Amino acid sequence: MRRLLINEKLCIGCYACYNACEHGVVRLNDEGYLRKISILEACREGCIYCKDICPTGAIAFVYEDFKVPQEILLAMASCVSCGLPMATEKMIEFLSKRVEHINLKVCPDCRRRSSQQA
Ligand code: SF4
Numbered sequence: 001m002r003r004l005l006i007n008e009k010l011c012i013g014c015y016a017c018y019n020a021c022e023h024g025v026v027r028l029n030d031e032g033y034l035r036k037i038s039i040l041e042a043c044r045e046g047c048i049y050c051k052d053i054c055p056t057g058a059i060a061f062v063y064e065d066f067k068v069p070q071e072i073l074l075a076m077a078s079c080v081s082c083g084l085p086m087a088t089e090k091m092i093e094f095l096s097k098r099v100e101h102i103n104l105k106v107c108p109d110c111r112r113r114s115s116q117q118a
């Protein structure tokens with residue numbers, strides 16, 4: 001049986017795989033300052049959309065009995081302006097290496113508000 005396996009060290013919790021999967025194999029749940037990515041069932045489809053879209057190469061497929069669901073918990077970073085959770089800490093770290101001109105410590109809503117006031 002084919003199952004999707006996420007490398008927890010590489011996963012940044014961006015939920016691209018969740019968006020790409022049309023069959024609900026990847027589940028996502030945000031609760032306060034914690035994001036949970038869950039793989040609760042085997043993947044019975046032949047596609048590899050989730051693997052193709054993953055920006056960190058965290059996804060692999062293995063062939064084995066699906067006994068234990070995989071759950072990954074990721075800490076959310078909060079906006080330094082409004083304090084609300086905005087993205088995982090690992091996402092912010094990943095993106096900050098690629099975009100230097102955007103203040104990633106502030107959520108998009110607060111960034112828009114401050115640019116309108118300027
Ligand atoms: S391979 Fe396809 S069906 Fe299976 S988890 Fe990935 S996107 Fe979903």
Ligand code: SF4
Nearest residue numbers: 011012014015017054
């Ligand atoms: S696409 Fe990759 S990095 Fe993003 S949540 Fe899925 S496994 Fe993690």
